[in-house]
Amino acid sequence: MTNKFVGKRIDRVDARDKVTGKALYSADFYQEDMLYLKVLRAPHPHARINSVDVTNARKIPGVVMAITAKDIAWVKNFGMIFKDQEVLVREKTRYMGDALAIVAAETPAIARQALDYIEVDYEPLQVLSDPLQAMDKKAPYIHEPREENCEPGYNPGNLLCSHRLERGDVEKGFAEADKIIENEIRTPHVEHVALQPEAGVAKYDKDTGVCTMWVATQWLHDIQADVAQALNLKAEQVQIIQPAIGGAFGKREDVSVHIIIGLMSILTGRLVKMEMTREELMITQNKRHPIIFRYKTGVKKDGTITAWEAEVIGDTGAYASTGSAVVHQALYMCTGPYNVPHLKGVSYTVYTNNTYAGAMRGFGATQAAFAYETQMDCIAAELGIDPLEFRRKNAYELGSITPNGQILTTSVGIKETLDKAAEIFGYEPGRLSKEVNGKIRGVGVSSSMFGCGYGEGFPDHSIVDLEVTREGKILVRSAAADVGQGILTVVCQIVAEVLDIPMDLVEMAPGDTHATRNAGSTSATRQTIFSGNAAKLAAEELLGKIYHRASLELSKHHPQFLVRDGEVVLQGTETRISLAQLARISREKGDPLQAEGCYFPRTDVPDEATGQGRLVYVAYTFNTHITEVEIDKYTGETKVLRVVAVPDVGRVINRVGVEGQSEGGTVMGLGMALMEKQVIEEGITKNADLSTYLIPTSLDMPEIITDIVESGDAAGPYGAKGVGEPALLPAAPAIINAIYNATGIRFYHTPVTPDEILQALQARASKNF
Amino acid sequence: MLIDLGYRAPDSLEEALEILGEDSSFLILAGGTDLLVKYFDAREKMGNVLDISRLEELKKIVIEGEKIFLGALTTHEEIYRNPDLQKKVPFLCRAAKSVGAPQIRNQGTLGGNMANASPAADLAPPLIAVGARILLAGPDGERSFNLDEFFTGPGKTRKNPNEIITGVEFNVPVGDFRNTFLKVGQRRALAIAVASLAIALSCRQGKVEEVRLSAGSVAPIPLRARETEKILQGQKLDNLPLEKAADQLEKEASPIDDIRGTRVYRARVLGNLLRKGLQEVLSQEGVSENG
């Protein structure tokens, strides 16, 4: 049977509202009598706070409240994995984003100006901006030492955690190798630059004891839990309603304004609103982790990899956020989609006084992809093997074993992605750069893998509720956050497919902790798999209930009728019952047409000492890029000309959705390769605005051709896997590898600037002279 | 604590000058693309504002033969789209087109670009290279300066606070006039120059008759590279001392390190822009001397 909706090019269900301006973002909420909040941030990245005096700020007309940590002794710390972050800091600041005081005022301008009247007395402490320095036993502690988690020899106040990976015997593997290649590869702090700055509105109802907030988040129920525990409330006393979300990319996995607006709505008894400025959120909110990879790889002359050793050091900044998970994911993905018989690795997650790092598209796997694809390219060059051929030779196939020891039994399309990309690109093996009008062209290859879902035994599920409404529409209740990637459309497509009804008869209820059930986070490239499966299960159950009710009403068995276009049709007759009618009858009979679907797959917790497990992630998505760049010899500028992107997504649900993710991921990778770095020196950000922190514009866009491999049979609905994060992974390394192909100059970090390229070109020219 | 802010938007230059004569603390507002960014989130610190955007006298573009006047309120978009300017001074149009993005080009003005006096102001190098004079009007009368003597430091000019820039004027060289503008930014749109270079070359009988070079973002002010000009002056077009000139230009620059680029890169790339730019102008079709 061919699908009507699944696999097709489907317009996004939220597109019309967003394009016409009807969609409401949290910053759009306005009410005449609301209060505006502003937060005083740290005066120094690492300082002992002697006092914070708000006396003068309180005197300003229009200021309704100004509080410090002293006023809220009852409020608890927050944090996603470790509760290590204070709502208002008590004794010391650990980075520039730490909050010292909150002002509530009648206008935003008054609140902003009141901050100037707050006096802070502090003593600066030594700032630790380099994770290698912070790990050292002699470094001062940023947090209270936690001996139980710490490696001997490392700093117990600054080393958050470590993880290990081991399979086979690397010494044996290195002994078998003809060549051993060692490199250190680094990535910097990167900002998500979601379109919408963090903002939220909250209101506390004294009578019900419920604090209701309109604020974007990638996971309603987890943020609800963290807000509630911080404010000493029960979870049901915190209601979060999801407005339209102006992008996320992992940024909105963390608490931002949530606890502050909840707290101030309770303290003032009024509707409060807080909006961060771009500068404030760049300094305050999570970053992509800078990670150092130290790789040692053994290979035979014929290009067979024999052993791989990795040391991974991630700078999680002042607070843990999801840092421990991000950095160990970088370790768990450290060899990419390539067969490695002997493997050993360790990762360290380290506190510094930099802006804290957390989730960002790829969650450690992006940094890892840059590292292993750089390493793979170096090895290919060293062996004189074509880079695409070298990847192909070592790429996973059915039966391959991931770094975590998972044997891949299904949906391994990596080789097909390499072949298809080569074909579409017109890839010439052994290709050397060519010069056209003072511009040098080169081609780069990169592949990647990504484990979908939280995996690793972490509770990971989604529940979707369906109901046939009085109008005969299907109402979908899901807390899955659509951060722009299109999960709402995917869910509607699947429901429409199963029930064989037009998509406009499927309606999504807004995400709301009190009306929709947990869907987990929109992260880990999991929503299509998790909420997609839950939607499919729910729709199938609902279809069963429709059959059941219809067979009672029609006194026929279901092979004799079919459900189509919102009606039950008795085949070969004029008899039909609309779903609206059927819903009414069902309700009257006390058995309403409702159904739920819950997808809760099991994964294994990897062994602590070796990182090995049987089923660590529910699916793996692969993606290959072949990219052509052009470098201006005079200026060192790199222009990305053309990208062929071929992801293996198992099965396509929404074709334009996959293409959109692929194009967006490519541009984000272009930024990462050539422009993006939040410069943090001694804990202080030097480019906290969009005129100095640059991301690509439409004029920087290359031609992007996305073709899709459907290896099928993956864990998601219809055999799908996710694509959101994998879309980004190969983009940056393909560009850096293309720069190598063009110039013969290897860069081991991102971003690569014109300055560095020009310097390297001239250094080489003078050497050859 | 919120101050009442003065805002005036006169209809004539005369009236504007009267206001400035009475109170020189008024901040002049044209397109606002520099000013409103500077006072973003701090409108209360702005004080009195004199909005000159209604002054029709300042919106004119007058082209009489080779003599050109551009009013201070001319926008980047108007410069870049003007067919006469495209013919006579293509490098000025190229510079205008390189500014920001469409919104900025439609809003930002020539006068604002000059008064703001950023070393990166994109219109400055081609205007200096074409020998423009900048015209000022104040309560005490009119003054004018050669543009290359107008800037005194980052954000500083010889203009008094109570003077309004009315426009710039220049004569397009007659005969075989070749020019180009090259800019290195960190991306292809919305990029402040890391370094830029305007080259204006008047040629006669296969020789450089007159040359003016002006560079952006490589000195505290838009740079007029007189020493490098001397090296090229009078030289044969088919045998220009390219390397010597590029080396001299690197020496003449005094760039700084900032978030957009390093000192070393700026100097190095400037030399390369001269190499690249001179090759480009040499390949341009020379206008025949009689024609």
Ligand SMILES: Cc1cc2nc3c(=O)[nH]c(=O)nc-3n(C[C@H](O)[C@H](O)[C@H](O)COP(=O)(O)OP(=O)(O)OC[C@H]3O[C@@H](n4cnc5c(N)ncnc54)[C@H](O)[C@@H]3O)c2cc1C
């Ligand atoms: C996103 C963005 C991108 C940009 N990109 C570029 C770029 O690529 N290249 C570039 O050169 N610039 C760029 N700019 C800067 C700016 O747009 C230009 O300098 C523009 O020409 C300023 O003109 P304006 O009319 O907007 O000036 P305003 O902001 O109105 O004024 C700027 C200054 O000039 C004074 N002033 C204005 N007009 C007069 C006058 N007639 N007489 C006396 N004083 C006056 C004002 O008092 C103020 O001090 C960018 C700005 C932004 C926001």
